[in-house]
Each structure stands twice: as C-alpha cells, then as structure tokens.
Amino acid sequence: MSASRSAPAPASGSSVIHEISDAFVNDYAVLDPSTATYLGVPGQDENLTDYSPEGHQARAELAARALREIGAAEPATDGERLAKAVFQERVGLDVERHEAGLTTASLNVISSPVQDLRQVFDLMASDTADDWAVISTRLAKAPQALDGLRASLLHSADKGHVSAIRQVSGVAEQCETWAGLRGGTSFFATMVAAADKVDGVSDALRTDLRTGADAAARAYGEFARFLREELAPRAPKRDAVGEDHYRLESRYFTGAKLDLHEAYEWGWAEFSRIEAEMKQVANRIRPGSTLAEAAAALDADPRYRVHGQDALAAWMQQLSDRALAEVRDVHFDIPDPLMRLECKIAPPGGGVGAYYTGPTDDFSRPGRMWWSVPADREEFSTWREVSTVYHEGVPGHHLQIATAVHQAAELNRFQRLMCWVSGYGEGWALYSERLMRELGYLDDDGDLLGMLDAHLFRAARVVVDIGMHLELEIPKGTGFHEGERWTPDLGLEFMLTRTITDPTHVRDEIDRYLGWPGQAPSYKLGERLWLAAREEAKARQGADFDLKSFHTKALRAGAMGLDLLREQMIG
Structure with a gap:
C-alpha cells in the first residue's frame, strides 16, 4: 500500500451522521496507524500505533467525543438510522471495554497488539523502492511501539489486570519465533531480504532496512524476556475469566445480549446433531468405521492430498477462483473489483489456521486469504479444508467484507471499513x-465430512468456551465426564477425543479460547441467527422469496451486531 494514495471522498452525502462516522475513521487512523493499514486508510504507513496508556486514552477520548456528537445528530433516512445505531453499538462497546481495563491489558496468542505490530508488515506494499523506504521508516519505530505496549501491560498489572500465565507464556514464544530465537532467521530479516530483488533499492536503503530489522528482532526478543521475567510472575494461573467479564466480551463479539446458559445448552444439542450426521457419512466412507478411522482413511487417500506449501497455496487459489466464477450472477451479485482474491501462506510464528484480510477502499490491495501452517509441515489433506476456502473466501468473508467496502454510495467509511462484529462476520462465513453444501459443492463425502467436522468443531467451541470460562457443569447424557465442571484440561480432552480436527490445531484452539473469551462461540451463534433470518424471510415472503435477493440485501447493509441484524432481517 502506498502512503501517497489519496482517500476517496466520502460517498454518503451530507448527512451529519455519515460525516461524523467518516471523520471518526480518519481521526482514528491517525491515532492507530496499524489499524489504518489493515483498513487501507492511506497516510499513516510510516507510523506505528502508540500502545502506551496515553495512546489508549487518546483513542478512548476520541471514541467518547464521537459518541456524543452522533448521539446529538438526528437521522433523516432509514439508512442514517441504521448507521447511527451501528456506530453507537460498536464504538460504545469500545469505550466500555476501555473503561473496564481490557484494552490496555490486552495480551493473548491470537489477536492483541503484539500480533498486530508484527502482522501489519504483511499488508504493506513492497513492489518499489519507495515502498521499501516506507517500510524502513515504520520498521525503525517497532522498538518504541513495543516499549509503549510494555508500559500499558505494567500499568494494567498495577491495577490487577493481567492475562493468565498461559497467554503470557504463549505470546513470549511467538515473540521468540519472530525474533529468530527459536531457530532460523528472524521474521524481520527474512522480510527485508526481499528488498534485494527490487530494482532501485539503494545500498543505503538496504543498510537502513537491515538495521531496522535487527533492531525490531532484538526488541521482540527483549519483549519476550519482559513477558517471561517481569509479567509472568504477576499473571494468574486461572484461565477462566468469570461470568461478568465474559458477558461484556460476549456482547463485543456478538453484538447481542445472550442468555449464556441457554447458548451453552443449545451448543450441546447442536454438537450432538452434527456428530450423529458425521457418523452416517463416516459409515459411507468406510463401513463400520469410527470418525477417526474414516478421517485416517481420507488422510491416506492420494485424491485428498497435496505436497508442499506452494502446492497448498495453488490448490486454495484454484478452488477460490472457481467458486468466484461459478456463484457470480447466479447466487450473488459480484462486482468486478471483487473478482480478485489472493491466496497466500502466512509467515510462520502465529497461530495455526486460516484468516482473511480485506481490500483497501480503492481495491488496489485485494482481499486476501491467508493460511497459517507449521513451518515444517509439507503434507496437507484437502478434504478437511474445502469448506474453509468457502468460509474465508467466497461466499464467506471475501464477499461479505469486500461487498461492504464496495458500497461507497450507501455506507459511510465506518460501516465499510472499520465495523467488524464477529457474530455477524463469522456467522455469515459459517452460513x-x-x-455451498446446499448448492451442491460438497457432494463428495470426503469434503462433506470435512465441512461437518468444521461445524462440529464450532459447536464444540460454544460448549467449551462458555463452559470453561463460566466453569459450568457437564450435563448428563453427554458421555463425557458427566457432572464434572469444565477445566482447560477437560476442554483439550473433549476437542481431541470428540472431534477429528488436527491435534496441532486443537491445542492452539484451547489457548485461543482461554485468551479471547466469547469470540469462539460467535461463529455458531451467528450462523444460528443467519439461518433463522433466512427462514423468517421465507415464511414472510412465501413464493416471492428469492435467495439471491436475500443475500444481496444482507451483504449490502454492512456489518452490525446480531441484535441489530435481527431487527433488519426479521423485524
């Protein structure tokens, strides 16, 4: 992404509500340059976010001021009313989380400032010498950014807010990997080596890049030492956050006030339903087999295997390109800019799994699907991952996020670029x-078993995530430690024995749940609402119901909390 690219003019007219929302994105980008890069907002690529207590406070004050301004504004249209409600719900929760001390204390193995500071470099343009000059300037600021993060974590610790030791230790390991302290070259040295292949990069710039890379690697190594030696002794051993903390995080990730105990019971019912269907499919694959035996048979079948990470990326790209071409104009309206979706292998050091990053406002940086795999892994089973490509790409996150970005004539920049609700987004992707199964893309029993396993896994997340953090009792009739209360060890055992997901992924997942309370259930709970909305629309419209029109309306409205979505799609 080039820092010189100008932002498109606000496309939502002269509405005060849209103007406040657009201005908030611009002002927030100045205070959070890393997020600006993620969003594709230009002008901040040479800077890194200030994660010090003062930096967090400045962003909270901006949010509070914008909330006051938008609260006083009167909407004139239905679109403005929705835009106001979306802004108040999302930004209001940001302020609430800050006041609860959650932002300054944020540290986990999946999504916290320490990962953002590293991963932001993945999204920067690197095609020209000018691009590398921008990278060099930003890279030189990494040690200062980590110093600010260290100050916030100590500030939070003094107030009694420290992530559990599991998260502190896990993040320290990630930092050591990126610093090159766990074997191999540092992430930063590998990154800047690519500049040697770019025409016009001077010797002086190469020297600056290597100097910046060395300093960033040392800073991450020192940050790992800080985590292990200074923060870890103050970290609680208990992973469960308790019901009050969990309720706030659940509202943040779903945009809904959920009955957590009802959701826990529903999660068990959904898990049992999917498990029963999986057993039927497994029996077709290998008569009389268990789920694990059917999975082993598929893993051994050369039809479902690719060798090498480049081959995995090529397989993803081919499947993604086919899905884009085939659903266009049949099941979805897909504008030309959305027809480009890049599939990449993520740099090593992060959690295992796939994720999506959205396009810039002008689509010069396309949507991208990233697959994070162990650095030494070369064998991959595609039957497990077909539905993941649909989840992260088309018709999942890519259509959802990129469609909203493309709606410049209807949605303000906050709605298009900055609003993200996990229950809405991940719920749509799971839907x-x-x-795609309904449309015939998963008729192969191997691919179907992979899709069902993904859904079983997400149903298990509802049970395990709520169960572990609220330390609930495991009900009778489940066939698993009945009457005991959930612990992390039981959560790991359940995921390893009652799903057929890769064990390496499972172990990462347990750490993820415990450090990111409330996020994991948002997939299945969000899908539950999307399905309910579709069935309600069918019942209301009868013979006039059109699936393509339903999808178009849903995607063009942009992201919102699940309670708001229910009002829009059902009420």
Whole structure:
C-alpha cells in the first residue's frame, strides 16, 4: 500500500451522521496507524500505533467525543438510522471495554497488539523502492511501539489486570519465533531480504532496512524476556475469566445480549446433531468405521492430498477462483473489483489456521486469504479444508467484507471499513459453508465430512468456551465426564477425543479460547441467527422469496451486531 494514495471522498452525502462516522475513521487512523493499514486508510504507513496508556486514552477520548456528537445528530433516512445505531453499538462497546481495563491489558496468542505490530508488515506494499523506504521508516519505530505496549501491560498489572500465565507464556514464544530465537532467521530479516530483488533499492536503503530489522528482532526478543521475567510472575494461573467479564466480551463479539446458559445448552444439542450426521457419512466412507478411522482413511487417500506449501497455496487459489466464477450472477451479485482474491501462506510464528484480510477502499490491495501452517509441515489433506476456502473466501468473508467496502454510495467509511462484529462476520462465513453444501459443492463425502467436522468443531467451541470460562457443569447424557465442571484440561480432552480436527490445531484452539473469551462461540451463534433470518424471510415472503435477493440485501447493509441484524432481517 502506498502512503501517497489519496482517500476517496466520502460517498454518503451530507448527512451529519455519515460525516461524523467518516471523520471518526480518519481521526482514528491517525491515532492507530496499524489499524489504518489493515483498513487501507492511506497516510499513516510510516507510523506505528502508540500502545502506551496515553495512546489508549487518546483513542478512548476520541471514541467518547464521537459518541456524543452522533448521539446529538438526528437521522433523516432509514439508512442514517441504521448507521447511527451501528456506530453507537460498536464504538460504545469500545469505550466500555476501555473503561473496564481490557484494552490496555490486552495480551493473548491470537489477536492483541503484539500480533498486530508484527502482522501489519504483511499488508504493506513492497513492489518499489519507495515502498521499501516506507517500510524502513515504520520498521525503525517497532522498538518504541513495543516499549509503549510494555508500559500499558505494567500499568494494567498495577491495577490487577493481567492475562493468565498461559497467554503470557504463549505470546513470549511467538515473540521468540519472530525474533529468530527459536531457530532460523528472524521474521524481520527474512522480510527485508526481499528488498534485494527490487530494482532501485539503494545500498543505503538496504543498510537502513537491515538495521531496522535487527533492531525490531532484538526488541521482540527483549519483549519476550519482559513477558517471561517481569509479567509472568504477576499473571494468574486461572484461565477462566468469570461470568461478568465474559458477558461484556460476549456482547463485543456478538453484538447481542445472550442468555449464556441457554447458548451453552443449545451448543450441546447442536454438537450432538452434527456428530450423529458425521457418523452416517463416516459409515459411507468406510463401513463400520469410527470418525477417526474414516478421517485416517481420507488422510491416506492420494485424491485428498497435496505436497508442499506452494502446492497448498495453488490448490486454495484454484478452488477460490472457481467458486468466484461459478456463484457470480447466479447466487450473488459480484462486482468486478471483487473478482480478485489472493491466496497466500502466512509467515510462520502465529497461530495455526486460516484468516482473511480485506481490500483497501480503492481495491488496489485485494482481499486476501491467508493460511497459517507449521513451518515444517509439507503434507496437507484437502478434504478437511474445502469448506474453509468457502468460509474465508467466497461466499464467506471475501464477499461479505469486500461487498461492504464496495458500497461507497450507501455506507459511510465506518460501516465499510472499520465495523467488524464477529457474530455477524463469522456467522455469515459459517452460513456460507452450509450454503455451498446446499448448492451442491460438497457432494463428495470426503469434503462433506470435512465441512461437518468444521461445524462440529464450532459447536464444540460454544460448549467449551462458555463452559470453561463460566466453569459450568457437564450435563448428563453427554458421555463425557458427566457432572464434572469444565477445566482447560477437560476442554483439550473433549476437542481431541470428540472431534477429528488436527491435534496441532486443537491445542492452539484451547489457548485461543482461554485468551479471547466469547469470540469462539460467535461463529455458531451467528450462523444460528443467519439461518433463522433466512427462514423468517421465507415464511414472510412465501413464493416471492428469492435467495439471491436475500443475500444481496444482507451483504449490502454492512456489518452490525446480531441484535441489530435481527431487527433488519426479521423485524
């Protein structure tokens, strides 16, 4: 992404509500340059976010001021009313989380400032010498950014807010990997080596890049030492956050006030339903087999295997390109800019799994699907991952996020670029997997078992995440430690023995749940609402119901909390 690219003019007219929302994105980008890069907002690529207590406070004050301004504004249209409600719900929760001390204390193995500071470099343009000059300037600021993060974590610790030791130790290991302290070259040295292949990069710039890379690697190594030696002794051993903390995080990730105990019971019912269907499919694959035996048979089948990480990326790209071409104009309206979706292998050091990053406002940086795999892994089973490509790409996150970005004539920049609700987004992506089955893309029993396992895994997340953090009792009739209360060890055992997901992924997942309370259930709970909305629309419209029109309306409205979505799609 070039820092010189100008932002498109606000496309939502002269509405005060849209103007406040657009201005908030611009002002926030100045205070959070890393997020600006993620969003594709230009002008901040040479800077890194200030994660010090003062930096967090400045962003909270901006949010509070914008909330006051938008609260006083009167909407004139239905679109403005929705835009106001979306802004108040999302930004209001940001302020609430800051006041609860959650932002300054944020540290986990999946999504916290320490990962953002590293991963932001993945999204920067690197095609020209000018691009590398921008990278060099930003890279030189990494040690200062980590110093600010260290100050916030100590500030939070003094107030009694420290992530559990599991998260502190896990993040320290990630930092050591990126610093090159666990074997191999540092991430930063590998990154800047690519500049040697770019025409016009001077010797002086190469020297600056290597100097910046060395300093960033040392800073990450020192940060790992800080985590292990200074923060870890103050970290609680208990992983569960308790019901009050969990309720706030659940509202943040779903945009809904959920009955957590009802959601826990529903999660068990959904898990049992999917498990029963999986057993039927497994029996077709290998009569009389268990789920694990059917999975082993598929893993051994050369039809479902690719060798090498480049081959995995090529397989992803081919499947993604086919899905884009085939659902366009049949099941979805897909504008030309959305027809480009890049599939990449993520740099090593992060958690295992796939994720999506959205396009810039002008689509010069396309949507991208990233697959994070162990650095030494070369064998991959595709039957497990077909539905993941649909989840992260088309019709999942890519259609959802990029469609909103493309709606410059209807949605303000906050709605298009900055609003993200996990229950809405991940719920849609999980709904998309099920939709592709309905459309005939998962008729192969191997691919179907992979899709069902993904859904079983997400149902298990509802049970395990809520169960572990609220330390709930495991009900009778489940066949698993009945009457005991959930612990992390039981959560790991359940995921390893009652799903057929890769064990390496499972172990990462347990750490993820415990450090990111409330996020994991948002997939299945969000899908539940999307399905309910579709069925309600069918019942209300009868013979006039059109699936393509339903999808178009849903995607063009942009992201919002699940309670708001229910009002829009059902009420």
